[in-house]
Amino acid sequence: MKKKNSTQRNREQSMQKLVDAVGKIIIRDGFKNIGINAVATEARLDKVLIYRYFGGLDGLLREFAKQRDFYIKTSELINKEVEYTGKDGLKSVIIKILTGQLRELLGSRELQELMLWEMLEKNELTGAIAREREMKGFELSMALKRKMDIRNNDSDAVIALLVSGIYYLVLRSRTVDVFNGIQLNSEEGWQKVENAIKQIVNTYFNQ
Amino acid sequence: MKKKNSTQRNREQSMQKLVDAVGKIIIRDGFKNIGINAVATEARLDKVLIYRYFGGLDGLLREFAKQRDFYIKTSELINKEVEYTGKDGLKSVIIKILTGQLRELLGSRELQELMLWEMLEKNELTGAIAREREMKGFELSMALKRKMDIRNNDSDAVIALLVSGIYYLVLRSRTVDVFNGIQLNSEEGWQKVENAIKQIVNTYFNQ
DNA sequence: AATTTTAGTCACCATTCGGTGACAAAGATA
């Protein structure tokens, strides 16, 4: 079997076109408008290929999720920083991680759509993606806990609450301009959120 | 025109059946499965009545939203408490409000579905409902701000972050059991969240 | 060169969607 790069009749290229079509639709219309017909039309290919190459829409979506690594990368990058940071520098590391997650999610429309999807449908697919991401976050919380005082066993709930707040605000900014007086569609508003994060972390982790 | 309570040919009763069908579907299948056909089937009535009595699905949904008051009631109830509370009691009032919102949202499946809906669709309907709720929350933030130190102008962002965190955790609990090590489907987990809220508020609003 | 495998197009299916017109019967009005 020789591989030819002829523009016609190229299976790999067609498969990639279909995967890319998924991303385009998610960014343009959101995940809820994804369907066999929509993807095939977007890719300018016939929908029967989705069944042949991926076994159906689910398989295609799985391949899509595999290609883009959908988890918060900042966690992994800075995770080890926690280990080698003294108790004093811990606060700034936490702040760096949280603001990093804020900015990363804010910058990735695809990730936003995926997280919304996870929130209202419990697929095998969304479950798998979410599980991977949650594991990263959990590692962070555990790493923090080892550094913290043992008698303070609610630090993970505090982190969870802050991360959740970040997630909600970013996802909410898609459909609303103002939340609790915070401008969700201007850099000024996000600066205020970042400041709030810093202040909470600095005051809470001082005790 | 005499009003008769005959079981057949009763307009008001049929209208109410349609409105109730909306609620049933939202609770059972979520908002995304709401459609003309589904509502009519659930109400055991013909869909043409939805057009005649409500002008369409939108009008029916508006009536549905009007009947149930979809906003966080705790805010309104405790709002005035803020005014007549000294600076010392302020922390406990904030905690009471936040935990109240947590419990209220946790207890209302309908409200959860509605908030999810607001997050991913920008209807005239979802917009109106959201706007009303946001106003209540904003009033609270403003009332707090008046009590607080003027130089601290990020308290509203802190509140917004906490409220957002509460919203996200509750909504996430619909499709996931654990978030950051917090058990979202057990009272124990929510106790931890409440404790985290208390600790954050107590440390932050101490300065 | 002949044959088999593969990539891709096309036509079609049953189902469901939102939406509408026609019609029968019940109730109100005269």
Place this chain on the structure above:
DNA sequence: TATCTTTGTCACCGAATGGTGACTAAAATT
């Protein structure tokens, strides 16, 4: 009693959905 309005059922429409079988033609195998 006769007429008119209202309530509700039914049948249908076009469009879009997910899904499949038949076919053409390119490419690989023999």
